[in-house]
Amino acid sequence: MNNRAGAILWNLRQFSTLVPTSRTIRLYPLGFSRPKVVYSNWDPRNLLLSDFGNGVQSSVRHLFQDALIFKSGDNFQTKGIGTEIVLTVDRPLCPRRLSFDSKHSLDSDDALKKAAFHHKASSEDVLTRETKPAPVSNKKLSEECSSLSDVLDKFSERPTFPSSNYFSAMWIIAKRMSDDQKRVEKQLMFNHPAFNQLCEQMMRESKIMHYDHLLFSLHAMVKLGIPQNTLLVQTLLRVVQERINECDEKCLSVLSAILEAMEPCKNVDVLRAGLRILADQRVWKIERVFTLQALIRCVGKDAPIALKRKLEMKALRELDRFSDLNSQHMFEALAAMNHRSVVLLDECSKVVIGNIHGCPFKVLISILQSCRDLRYHNLDLFKGIADYVAATVDIWKLKQVIFLLILFENLGFRHADLMDAFMKKVIADPASLNMKSIICILHVYSSLNHFYKCQTSEFQEVMANSLTGYLHNISSENLLSAVCSFCLMNHFPTALINPLLQKDVIKELLIPGMMSAHGRGRSDESNAHKLRILAACLKLDIPCHKAIDFDLPPRPSTTSYPNVKVADALSSLLGEGYFSKDIQLPHNYHIDFEVRMDINRSQVLPFSDAVTSAADIQRVAVLCVPRSTYCLDLAHPRGFLAMKLRHLKIMGFHVILVHNWEVERLEKKDVITFLKTKLYSTEAFLTADINLQSTC
Numbered sequence: 205m206n207n208r209a210g211a212i213l214w215n216l217r218q219f220s221t222l223v224p225t226s227r228t229i230r231l232y233p234l235g236f237s238r239p240k241v242v243y244s245n246w247d248p249r250n251l252l253l254s255d256f257g258n259g260v261q262s263s264v265r266h267l268f269q270d271a272l273i274f275k276s277g278d279n280f281q282t283k284g285i286g287t288e289i290v291l292t293v294d295r296p297l298c299p300r301r302l303s304f305d306s307k308h309s310l311d312s313d314d315a316l317k318k319a320a321f322h323h324k325a326s327s328e329d330v331l332t333r334e335t336k337p338a339p340v341s342n343k344k345l346s347e348e349c350s351s352l353s354d355v356l357d358k359f360s361e362r363p364t365f366p367s368s369n370y371f372s373a374m375w376i377i378a379k380r381m382s383d384d385q386k387r388v389e390k391q392l393m394f395n396h397p398a399f400n401q402l403c404e405q406m407m408r409e410s411k412i413m414h415y416d417h418l419l420f421s422l423h424a425m426v427k428l429g430i431p432q433n434t435l436l437v438q439t440l441l442r443v444v445q446e447r448i449n450e451c452d453e454k455c456l457s458v459l460s461a462i463l464e465a466m467e468p469c470k471n472v473d474v475l476r477a478g479l480r481i482l483a484d485q486r487v488w489k490i491e492r493v494f495t496l497q498a499l500i501r502c503v504g505k506d507a508p509i510a511l512k513r514k515l516e517m518k519a520l521r522e523l524d525r526f527s528d529l530n531s532q533h534m535f536e537a538l539a540a541m542n543h544r545s546v547v548l549l550d551e552c553s554k555v556v557i558g559n560i561h562g563c564p565f566k567v568l569i570s571i572l573q574s575c576r577d578l579r580y581h582n583l584d585l586f587k588g589i590a591d592y593v594a595a596t597v598d599i600w601k602l603k604q605v606i607f608l609l610i611l612f613e614n615l616g617f618r619h620a621d622l623m624d625a626f627m628k629k630v631i632a633d634p635a636s637l638n639m640k641s642i643i644c645i646l647h648v649y650s651s652l653n654h655f656y657k658c659q660t661s662e663f664q665e666v667m668a669n670s671l672t673g674y675l676h677n678i679s680s681e682n683l684l685s686a687v688c689s690f691c692l693m694n695h696f697p698t699a700l701i702n703p704l705l706q707k708d709v710i711k712e713l714l715i716p717g718m719m720s721a722h723g724r725g726r727s728d729e730s731n732a733h734k735l736r737i738l739a740a741c742l743k744l745d746i747p748c749h750k751a752i753d754f755d756l757p758p759r760p761s762t763t764s765y766p767n768v769k770v771a772d773a774l775s776s777l778l779g780e781g782y783f784s785k786d787i788q789l790p791h792n793y794h795i796d797f798e799v800r801m802d803i804n805r806s807q808v809l810p811f812s813d814a815v816t817s818a819a820d821i822q823r824v825a826v827l828c829v830p831r832s833t834y835c836l837d838l839a840h841p842r843g844f845l846a847m848k849l850r851h852l853k854i855m856g857f858h859v860i861l862v863h864n865w866e867v868e869r870l871e872k873k874d875v876i877t878f879l880k881t882k883l884y885s886t887e888a889f890l891t892a893d894i895n896l897q898s899t900c
Contacts, residue, residue, distance in 0.1 A: 340364055342420075345373035352377060352393040352428075360398035366413040367405045368421030375424035390429055403436045410443040415450040418443065419458040426465050433469070441471035448478045456482065457495045460502035464540070476504060484511050487518050493530045496522065497537045505542035512543045523551055531555035532567050539574035549580050557588040565604055568593075572611040581615065581836055590619035597625045602636055605629075609648045616842070618652040618835040627656050627663050634666045639674040642667060643682055646689035652835060653692070653846045664690070668697035675700075680709050681731065688734040691741040692843040694850065701738070710735065714757065732756055737847075740791035744854045759792050766796045767828040769867050773875040774799075774826075777883075781810050783826075789855065793848060796862075797826035805858075805884060824883065825857040830864050838863075 340358070349355045352374045359370050374393065378386050393399055410418055422440045430437060444459070451459065459479060466472050483499050490496050500515050519534070526534070531552040538545060556563065556571065563571075568589055575582070593600060593608055605626055612619065630637065630645065637645070646667060656663070671678070671686055678686075687700050703709065713731040735756055766785045774783045774797060784798045800809045801822045809821060831838065833845040841849070852859050860882045867875055 340369060342369040342372035342376060345369060346376040349373065349377060352389045353396055356393065356396045356398040356402065359402050363402075363405065365409065366417050366421075367402055367409055368413060368417040368424075370402055371406070371421040371424040371428070375427050378428060393428070407436060407439050410440055411447075415447055416452075416455050416458065418447070419455055419462065423458055423462050423465075426462060432467055432472075438471055441475060445471070445475050445478060448475070448482065451482055453486075453490060453492060453495050456486075456490075457492075457498045460495075460498035463502050464498075476502070479503070480507055480511060484514065487514055490518065493519075493522055493525055493527070497530065497533055500537040501540040503541055505540070507541065512541055515541070516543060516545045516548060519545075519548055523548075526552070526555065528555060528559045528562060532563060532571065535571045535574035535578075539577045542577075544578045544580055546580070549578070550582070553582050553585040557585060560588050560592045565600075569607060569611065572608070572615065576611065576614050581617075583617075583836060586612065586615065586617045586836070587619065590617070590622045594619065594622040594625050597622070597629065602629070602641065606641055606644055606648075610644060613648045613651050616652075616832070616834075616836045618654055618837070618840055620654070620656075623649065623652070623654045624656045627659060631659065631663055631666050634670045637670055639671070639678060639682070642671050642674075643686050643689075646671075646686050646693075650689035650692035650843045653841060653843045655693075660693075661695075664693060664695040668695070668700060672697070672699050675703065680704070680713055684713060684731060684734050684738075688737050691737050691745075692847050694745065694847075696741065696746055701742075704738065710755075729760070736792050740793075740851060741847075744791065744851050764794065764796075767862065767864060767867060769870075769872065769875050770797065770826065770828055770862055770879070773872060773879050776872070777876050777880055778808050781812060782808050784811060791851065793851065793855075795825040795852075795857075796828045799824040799826065799883065801883070808883075823857050824860060825852055826860045826862060826879075828862045828864055828867070838865075 345355055345358060349358065355370055355374050355377065359367070378389065381389060406421060418440065422437070422444065425437060425440070426432070432438075448459075456479075459475075463472060463476050463479065479499075480503050483503060487496075487499075490499070496515070496518060500519070503511060503515070532555075534548065534552045538549065571585075572589070574580075575585070589608075590612065593605065597605060609623070609626065612622075627649075649663075668690065675683075683700065684704055687697075687704055690697060690700070713735065714728055716728050736759070739756070764786055771785060778799065782799070785796060787795050787798050789795060800811065801807060801824055802809060803820060803822055805822055805824075827848075829845065832842075834841055849859055860879075862879075870878070
């Protein structure tokens with residue numbers, strides 16, 4: 205007992221030697237209203253912290269070494285401690301133990317508290333208490349304020365800690381605004397006199413506020429459009445880097461969203477690398493699927509393949525916990541990471557198909573875009589989406605259906621019912637189409653080679669007439685694209701073709717380095733290719749049309765590699781000299797093999813025989829075609845192949861199509877049997893099996 209009392213007395217003596225008896229100081233917890241010094245019978249000018257002995261000054265600096273912001277006078281200070289700080293030992297700002305002498309630490313925290321309270325009570329009658337402003341939550345701020353400027357007004361009246369609440373509140377308010385209102389409010393925010401002060405305070409607070417508050421404020425700044433190259437954003441990025449080990453699962457989600465929304469720069473790249481390390485270390489401990497998907501989106505396409513596979517395995521483990529929303533968003537997440545997990549995508553596709561009526565338009569678009577980027581082709585998924593849109597086509601806006609059709613065309617998917625329903629809608633209301641919509645629709649229908657019974661001609665006429673009304677303001681390149689689409693569809697509106705036949709227009713289209721209509725770089729070679737298609741169609745499909753010399757540049761030379769299996773099979777079946785390979789035809793057409801037969805196709809003729817009349821032979825073209833020349837179901841040829849088949853027939857050929865992907869699976873003897881059947885059988889010719897745009 206005596207030892208305990210002695211210890212308390214010793215502590216009091218040590219305390220009294222460090223704190224002058226003529227004054228009492230209280231150190232307020234970090235706040236941003238000015239903490240005031242209160243005193244009884246001493247001169248306030250003597251209250252400067254610099255008047256203290258080295259012992260108390262060094263101890264206070266040690267105690268608040270993490271506190272970077274204190275207010276002195278009217279300005280914030282970023283170095284040292286303000287001169288108007290008052291000390292109280294019963295409310296420390298950090299968990300460090302208060303120690304004035306390293307050799308004689310206090311034996312008991314209780315003893316120190318009792319001594320402090322006793323000393324405080326002795327001066328209670330002369331102390332004037334003043335409370336700091338209570339922190340205001342971002343939720344309360346967003347409810348009380350109706351604009352971004354209102355939030356800044358609140359801050360200027362009485363700022364509170366943490367300042368992150370003000371940025372979060374402004375972002376919450378901005379989300380409720382229209383785009384036009386948001387743009388105006390952001391400009392007013394930047395011009396507000398308190399905005400710079402809030403930014404400065406945020407930078408000073410960044411090292412001491414809670415890590416999640418720091419991330420939420422940075423996220424709000426990015427969403428509010430504060431430029432990424434500003435000192436404020438770059439400072440916060442650096443602080444986030446330094447404190448990244450404080451990340452919990454919630455912070456990982458927010459940090460992932462921040463990095464996903466920011467442009468690459470040095471600090472962003474470093475922070476993304478740190479996030480990848482955290483993801484690699486903590487992936488198996490993640491509990492929320494939302495956090496996992498945020499990480500997958502954020503790690504980037506250049507993430508190590510080992511990390512991508514680890515995240516994929518974690519997602520596969522959590523499949524049973526996937527909600528419908530999780531399954532829908534998994535496509536976008538994998539596309540952002542550029543990782544095609546067929547198993548994972550297949551399982552998510554089943555969920556999407558089962559809940560297709562609950563998918564918003566934006567989600568359907570995102571799924572199709574992700575499938576395109578990942579080169580993931582799931583016919584069941586595409587058919588489920590197309591069936592749903594076709595059944596509800598009347599409730600969709602025209603622009604929405606066109607957007608879906610463009611994505612289906614990119615994927616090579618042709619859904620006859622949807623395209624038929626949309627064709628009827630266009631025929632019924634052509635006035636609803638603008639020039640851009642017409643060009644997109646023509647491209648989709650010509651590329652997928654889609655025709656709808658007797659309404660095809662009516663559809664083509666409606667589209668041609670609608671586009672003719674825009675001739676006064678359509679660019680030459682857009683007009684060429686539209687005419688090329690009509691050529692693929694075997695329709696030739698002279699009102700649209702004639703303007704393209706002018707020499708000055710052709711010269712303009714062939715200018716080297718010409719920018720495309722969409723500003724996507726060089727388009728002279730693309731235009732030359734379309735002009736070659738137009739020239740071939742004018743000579744072959746419209747023989748009565750006046751010949752036009754387009755004077756086109758030569759086609760770039762390409763190295764062709766005839767299918768080796770097919771060449772060996774033809775050699776074994778026919779013998780050398782009975783077929784030719786790698787033939788270049790007029791109008792820039794190329795065929796892999798040519799076989800000459802008698803008119804009844806019962807006998808193969810050698811190329812060395814002199815034939816007096818071309819009517820005595822039948823030329824057979826063998827085309828080895830890849831998957832890309834067909835729609836996704838591999839049963840319907842796309843536009844360019846259909847046009848080539850049409851033109852080869854006009855040039856006197858019978859065509860045999862050999863599918864490269866099927867030949868690869870066959871043995872040589874099976875390839876021989878296939879070619880023999882196609883060459884000598886009347887059912888072998890493609891014209892009987894392929895819809896070459898017949899009319900009613």
